Amino acid sequence: MWECPKCGRKFKNTNQSHYCGPAPQSIEEYILQQPENIQPYLRQIKDTVKGALPEALEKISWSMPTYWKKRNLIQFAASKKHIGLYPGPEAVEAFADRLTDWKTSKGAIQFPYEKPLPLELIAEIAKWCEKKYGI
Secondary structure (H helix, E strand, C coil), X not given: CEECCCCCCEECCCCCCCCCCCCCCCHHHHHHXXXXXXXXXXXXXXXXXXXXXXXXXXXXXXXXXXXECCCEEEEEEECCCEEEEECCHHHHHHCHHHCCCCEEECCEEEEECCCCCCHHHHHHXXXXXXXXXXX
């Protein structure tokens, strides 16, 4: 077990990537806690998802920016080399043919910082999530 020297949390993997400290209280606070060079990417995704889901509530869930409407619809988070978008496994499967340029896993899409963000696609995925999960 590896223990983070900053926050004391214990992990199976040495140097496990994680967030130290209390969870942010808003999406803007989350963005401001990230490195300055990453903040513009996060704002682009925030603005895109908010534009696609104007009635969804913005909140923090699992320490990640989340758009909610009776349940979590879509989330995103910063990592060292990419931004993770978490629309859920059904969304990743539904858009699989359009996600071939990015790494995906069950319920997650990785957008590396060195590539432009596919904002139109992100908006489509967000709207799909609202239609599918918005209840």
